[in-house]
Amino acid sequence: MTDLHDLCRFPTRPITRGTYIPMLTLYLKSGIPATYTVEEAELFEQGIEDPVDLPSTTTPLHILMENVPVPAQSSLEEIETVSAMIDELFQWGAGWCHIDTKERTPACILVERGLKDSVYFTQMVEAGVRAELLLRKVGEHDMEFIDDIEMDFDPEMVEQTESDEAEKKEVNEKEEEEERAELADDPANNQETYLKTKLEYTDNALVTEKNRDGVMMDWESQLMQAGADSMASGTIDEDGSVDLEYVCLNIGFGMGIIDTMVEKHAVKPAKHYICEAHPDVLAKMRADGWFEMPNVVVLSGRWQEALPKLLEEGITFNGIYYDTYSEHYEDMLDLFDFVVGLLKPHGVFSFFNGLGGDRIVSYEVYKKVVELDLNNYGLAVTFTEMDAPKETLVESQQKMAADKAAEGESAWEGIKRAYWVCPVYYHPEAKFA
Numbered sequence: 001m002t003d004l005h006d007l008c009r010f011p012t013r014p015i016t017r018g019t020y021i022p023m024l025t026l027y028l029k030s031g032i033p034a035t036y037t038v039e040e041a042e043l044f045e046q047g048i049e050d051p052v053d054l055p056s057t058t059t060p061l062h063i064l065m066e067n068v069p070v071p072a073q074s075s076l077e078e079i080e081t082v083s084a085m086i087d088e089l090f091q092w093g094a095g096w097c098h099i100d101t102k103e104r105t106p107a108c109i110l111v112e113r114g115l116k117d118s119v120y121f122t123q124m125v126e127a128g129v130r131a132e133l134l135l136r137k138v139g140e141h142d143m144e145f146i147d148d149i150e151m152d153f154d155p156e157m158v159e160q161t162e163s164d165e166a167e168k169k170e171v172n173e174k175e176e177e178e179e180r181a182e183l184a185d186d187p188a189n190n191q192e193t194y195l196k197t198k199l200e201y202t203d204n205a206l207v208t209e210k211n212r213d214g215v216m217m218d219w220e221s222q223l224m225q226a227g228a229d230s231m232a233s234g235t236i237d238e239d240g241s242v243d244l245e246y247v248c249l250n251i252g253f254g255m256g257i258i259d260t261m262v263e264k265h266a267v268k269p270a271k272h273y274i275c276e277a278h279p280d281v282l283a284k285m286r287a288d289g290w291f292e293m294p295n296v297v298v299l300s301g302r303w304q305e306a307l308p309k310l311l312e313e314g315i316t317f318n319g320i321y322y323d324t325y326s327e328h329y330e331d332m333l334d335l336f337d338f339v340v341g342l343l344k345p346h347g348v349f350s351f352f353n354g355l356g357g358d359r360i361v362s363y364e365v366y367k368k369v370v371e372l373d374l375n376n377y378g379l380a381v382t383f384t385e386m387d388a389p390k391e392t393l394v395e396s397q398q399k400m401a402a403d404k405a406a407e408g409e410s411a412w413e414g415i416k417r418a419y420w421v422c423p424v425y426y427h428p429e430a431k432f433a
Contacts, residue, residue: 002041004032008063008085015069015078024088034092035059058100061089065109071118079119086123096127097362107361116360128365133372187326188213188417191277191302194326199280206255206281207415214415215325216254219389220352224258224323226386226427227350231319232267233429234348249273249310249317249342251303251335252324253281256288263293273317275299275306277324307338316344323352329366336377339430349379349430357420367426380433383426392420 004027007020028034038058043049068082090096097105104112107124115121187194187208198209205217231250235243246269250259253276262272272295276282282300285291291298299306303324320339322332332351339349355370356362367383374381394410395418412418 002032002036003027004036004060005038005041005063008060009067014075015081017077017081017084020081021084021088024085028092034089034094035098057098059094059098061094061106062100062109065106065120068120070115083119083123086120090127096124096131105359105361108359111360124361125364125368128361129368132365132369187211189326191326195278199278201284212414212416214419216257217411218255218257219392219411221257222389223352223386223425223427225261226384227258227321227352228261228265230348230350230429231262231321232265234318234344234346235267237346243318245270247271247317248319249275251275251322253285254323258321269295271295271297273297273299275303277302303335307342311338311341315342317342318344318347320347320349321351329355333373336373340377340379345432350428353426353428354420357422358418360422363422374430378433379430381428381430383428386425386427388420388423388425393423
């Protein structure tokens with residue numbers, strides 16, 4: 001334990017700027033990293049430097065969030081001082097998404113303590129947005145950061161350092177290669193692998209046959225209904241007139257939940273385009289008669305190949321919905337290029353908003369990121385808050401502790417990984433600004 005960690009426990013009250021900020025800055029300037037963990041400090045005290053595999057990363061920010069007084073019991077100066085301490089830690093490289101022994105980020109600790117509406121949680125989200133945008137810029141320009149080299153150096157020390165760094169680099173490269181290979185074989189992370197993976201329809205889900213990854217599940221139905229309603233609302237122009245030629249596009253059929261809702265909707269589409277790439281899903285669609293429906297056009301294949309053809313044909317849509325599997329946010333950004341060309345002036349674009357849905361702070365971060373990105377495309381997005389289905393918030397029996405009773409039926413029984421844990425769902429609806 002270092003003085004920095006002790007300071008983040010707020011040993012004295014009141015918490016004043018004149019006392020805490022100078023001390024925090026002093027410790028950081030003295031060389032204690034803002035990400036220096038309790039575990040690293042304990043190992044250092046045992047004579048172990050540069051540990052390879054730490055069991056956890058309990059950073060100063062974790063300690064700060066664990067010990068910060070609740071705003072209701074704090075003065076305005078104390079709140080402002082804690083906020084300034086958070087900013088100072090971020091300026092020195094503190095991480096918003098590091099996890100501790102309980103797999104919690106600093107923001108997760110705030111949520112546990114009932115402080116999600118605090119300024120501190122907002123700071124975590126803002127830091128996440130900044131980090132996300134910065135990482136994207138770094139990736140776009142293939143930037144490389146080079147450490148400064150001091151002019152006065154010991155050749156033997158440099159040689160030893162270079163040897164150590166070469167060894168670490170070799171280990172890191174091997175680990176990265178193994179991780180890339182693992183991700184490439186994971187249908188949840190690689191679409192090429194996913195499209196070759198056998199799927200299975202169960203009573204309440206579409207899953208990968210071997211891994212039991214949840215591709216689509218029936219608990220999503222109430223959220224999909226909001227998507228169907230949003231697409232239909234794209235038939236109404238700004239002056240209130242109704243477009244009688246309702247044309248919609250759904251990207252990703254899955255279990256056919258939203259497409260069935262579209263067909264049963266009070267506003268029935270004249271043309272209903274469905275883009276689906278997985279051969280097992282296409283076979284199910286054919287068996288269920290979707291290919292024979294007079295108003296349905298099935299686009300077999302990936303949207304990356306299908307949408308350019310629609311643009312060439314000059315087809316536009318009142319509503320576009322997107323919900324694919326094993327694609328990433330970078331794919332959504334590519335999709336936005338097509339959306340602005342395919343959407344009618346009064347049309348609506350929506351999607352299944354599961355971005356970061358496995359952690360509430362990540363969900364809040366992506367909510368802001370997607371808003372910024374859509375704005376860059378001239379689209380204004382509004383989010384409607386919906387309660388997430390209760391069964392998604394209950395752990396599956398195999399993940400429950402032996403002495404813990406289930407609080408209800410879990411949506412995740414028989415599913416490899418819960419891809420949704422947030423109590424609130426933000427339904428997106430984007431229109432031209």
